[in-house]
Amino acid sequence: MKTPLIDNLQYCNWSREIFEQMRAGGVDAVHVTIVYHESFREMVLQLEAWNRWFETCGDLILRGTTAADVERAMAEGKTAIFFGFQNPSPIEDDIGLIEICHQLGVRFMQLTYNNQSLLATGCYEDDDTGLTRFGKQVVAEMNRVGMVVDMSHSADRSTLEAIDQSTRPIAITHANPAWWHKALRNKSDEVLQALTQAGGMLGFSVYPHHLAGGPDCTLASFCDMVAEAARRYGAQSLGIGTDLCQNQPDSVVEWMRVGRWSKVIDYGEGSASNAGFPPMPHWFRDNRDFGNIRAGLITAGLSESEVAGIMGGNWYRFYSENFGPDA
Amino acid sequence: MKTPLIDNLQYCNWSREIFEQMRAGGVDAVHVTIVYHESFREMVLQLEAWNRWFETCGDLILRGTTAADVERAMAEGKTAIFFGFQNPSPIEDDIGLIEICHQLGVRFMQLTYNNQSLLATGCYEDDDTGLTRFGKQVVAEMNRVGMVVDMSHSADRSTLEAIDQSTRPIAITHANPAWWHKALRNKSDEVLQALTQAGGMLGFSVYPHHLAGGPDCTLASFCDMVAEAARRYGAQSLGIGTDLCQNQPDSVVEWMRVGRWSKVIDYGEGSASNAGFPPMPHWFRDNRDFGNIRAGLITAGLSESEVAGIMGGNWYRFYSENFGPDA
Numbered sequence: 068m069k070t071p072l073i074d075n076l077q078y079c080n081w082s083r084e085i086f087e088q089m090r091a092g093g094v095d096a097v098h099v100t101i102v103y104h105e106s107f108r109e110m111v112l113q114l115e116a117w118n119r120w121f122e123t124c125g126d127l128i129l130r131g132t133t134a135a136d137v138e139r140a141m142a143e144g145k146t147a148i149f150f151g152f153q154n155p156s157p158i159e160d161d162i163g164l165i166e167i168c169h170q171l172g173v174r175f176m177q178l179t180y181n182n183q184s185l186l187a188t189g190c191y192e193d194d195d196t197g198l199t200r201f202g203k204q205v206v207a208e209m210n211r212v213g214m215v216v217d218m219s220h221s222a223d224r225s226t227l228e229a230i231d232q233s234t235r236p237i238a239i240t241h242a243n244p245a246w247w248h249k250a251l252r253n254k255s256d257e258v259l260q261a262l263t264q265a266g267g268m269l270g271f272s273v274y275p276h277h278l279a280g281g282p283d284c285t286l287a288s289f290c291d292m293v294a295e296a297a298r299r300y301g302a303q304s305l306g307i308g309t310d311l312c313q314n315q316p317d318s319v320v321e322w323m324r325v326g327r328w329s330k331v332i333d334y335g336e337g338s339a340s341n342a343g344f345p346p347m348p349h350w351f352r353d354n355r356d357f358g359n360i361r362a363g364l365i366t367a368g369l370s371e372s373e374v375a376g377i378m379g380g381n382w383y384r385f386y387s388e389n390f391g392p393d394a
Numbered sequence: 395m396k397t398p399l400i401d402n403l404q405y406c407n408w409s410r411e412i413f414e415q416m417r418a419g420g421v422d423a424v425h426v427t428i429v430y431h432e433s434f435r436e437m438v439l440q441l442e443a444w445n446r447w448f449e450t451c452g453d454l455i456l457r458g459t460t461a462a463d464v465e466r467a468m469a470e471g472k473t474a475i476f477f478g479f480q481n482p483s484p485i486e487d488d489i490g491l492i493e494i495c496h497q498l499g500v501r502f503m504q505l506t507y508n509n510q511s512l513l514a515t516g517c518y519e520d521d522d523t524g525l526t527r528f529g530k531q532v533v534a535e536m537n538r539v540g541m542v543v544d545m546s547h548s549a550d551r552s553t554l555e556a557i558d559q560s561t562r563p564i565a566i567t568h569a570n571p572a573w574w575h576k577a578l579r580n581k582s583d584e585v586l587q588a589l590t591q592a593g594g595m596l597g598f599s600v601y602p603h604h605l606a607g608g609p610d611c612t613l614a615s616f617c618d619m620v621a622e623a624a625r626r627y628g629a630q631s632l633g634i635g636t637d638l639c640q641n642q643p644d645s646v647v648e649w650m651r652v653g654r655w656s657k658v659i660d661y662g663e664g665s666a667s668n669a670g671f672p673p674m675p676h677w678f679r680d681n682r683d684f685g686n687i688r689a690g691l692i693t694a695g696l697s698e699s700e701v702a703g704i705m706g707g708n709w710y711r712f713y714s715e716n717f718g719p720d721a
Contacts (some may be wrong), residue, residue: 107435107438108434108435111434111491111494112490114494114497115488115490115491115493115494116490118493118494161442163439163442163443163445163446164438164442166442166445167438167441167442167445167498170497170498170499171494171498172497172498254665346516374681
């Protein structure tokens with residue numbers, strides 16, 4: 068089997084055009100965010116919308132729940148879509164909803180989105196108290212059913228505790244190393260060492276706020292960073308999680324940032340003068356541009372097999388080991 | 395493969411003891427009612443409770459979603475549990491919830507429970523206006539995803555329209571012929587002819603209000619009725635749907651009857667002087683007594699193969715043809 072091309076984080080304003088771009092770009096699987104601050108019932112509405120996409124665009128995409136669905140997508144010339152939450156709000160305060168969400172196809176859940184949650188501390192809080200009592204139970208239940216703990220928006224202590232508490236590898240689906248670009252959302256070397264030593268995966272983001280130089284970041288700088296990460300953590304622990312938010316109106320970034328938790332705007336990674344979605348770097352505009360990253364990684368000195376792993380083979384292996392019940 | 399033993403309707407006060415009785419009785423699959431008047435969110439709580447049963451009693455039962463799960467249950471010496479709704483309340487007014495419920499494992503849904511619903515007319519209403527606009531859309535969507543239309547508690551015109559409207563066979567999972575015992579819940583010959591001629595299934599109930607003579611109904615009378623139904627409709631269209639409500643407190647029959655729709659009690663098939671669950675006939679107390687029915691059907695003159703079909707083979711065939719997407 069050819070190694071699949073997998074992007075492990077997108078949250079676009081979905082359309083047939085974007086699915087066509089996935090096909091044009093040869094993207095075999097995408098992990099899509101389906102909710103930020105939504106309740107369980109609101110999350111179900113998003114699943115319903117996805118069911119309609121699978122009905123109306125079934126020639127381009129299919130619903131993915133296992134690694135075998137990536138193979139099926141490749142065989143049928145389609146893109147497999149996997150679901151994830153960026154915030155645990157859909158499980159409310161009910162541990163039983165984890166298995167329900169897994170039965171509905173959800174495969175990744177962040178324990179926090181920037182703020183303190185019922186489970187752990189987000190990366191924008193002043194104090195990080197680690198996993199809560201409920202959080203520890205949730206990690207165990209996620210391990211049991213095969214839902215991946217994602218700490219992309221969590222604070223360091225919480226992340227380290229999740230790595231330690233989890234009996235299965237966890238993921239940071241979309242972030243970059245802080246040693247390349249210091250940002251609240253990027254991750255310390257300590258966190259990335261612990262993550263990868265426990266078998267976990269890091270997905271590199273091309274969201275401009277996570278890039279050295281922002282939208283002006285060069286492909287070479289990005290790819291040199293990946294090559295350095297491969298030296299530090301091993302290429303087999305690395306993948307892509309672009310955080311592509313194509314065609315989203317700025318109202319969506321506001322929903323991401325403040326949901327219903329604040330009456331005043333919080334600019335998150337942006338600022339009052341740069342409040343909306345930032346422009347993407349010219350070398351990654353949409354799903355048709357993964358070839359640029361692939362070529363850049365070769366130029367940066369990574370081997371063909373390392374690059375194939377980073378571009379999707381590693382996520383594929385991770386999917387095959389972590390989306391089913393604990394053995 | 396041995397022909398499976400399937401009971402296509404139970405709503406017990408579930409316990410390990412009842413699952414052990416299923417095993418003692420050699421019951422390979424049971425379609426269980428999980429809700430009457432519950433909302434979608436309340437229905438999910440019932441699914442959560444079932445997930446816990448599968449965890450704690452996984453040595454006795456497993457979650458069934460396809461006919462292959464019946465085979466798996468037989469191979470593992472367990473009982474496969476299939477889910478159904480007796481009222482369409484969990485889909486609220488949202489057609490997208492049908493596929494969501496199917497993805498959660500629901501395989502049967504009654505379009506009505508005694509009363510008028512958003513979809514059709516129940517058997518206790520004075521006037522039967524047939525399928526509603528929403529009802530026709532819902533039948534088409536249930537056909538598409540592979541959820542079986544169940545008209546056990548519906549009025550005649552609505553039932554005939556559902557049979558006509560549905561492109562796939564439907565079911566009356568738990569009722570008896572009105573020509574044997576006249577009751578609002580039992581079905582006219584016209585309805586049973588139309589049902590079975592369209593490939594649909596009738597499951598015979600042993601709930602005393604549906605029996606000639608009530609709790610005193612004899613096994614011979616019940617089995618002679620089944621034999622007559624086999625002559626009229628063909629044995630291949632017949633199965634069992636006991637409506638066993640073992641160990642339920644009388645508060646549950648009140649919930650069935652009035653849910654939240656009435657502030658005054660409605661006695662349904664009972665009466666003020668006989669308001670609770672009626673006692674079961676002595677020849678069918680619980681899951682260990684299917685052997686009595688099997689023997690009685692042989693005595694009533696049905697062939698071994700007809701009896702094997704009625705005791706589960708026919709439901710198994712029906713499951714294999716109707717639980718997946720429309721071909």
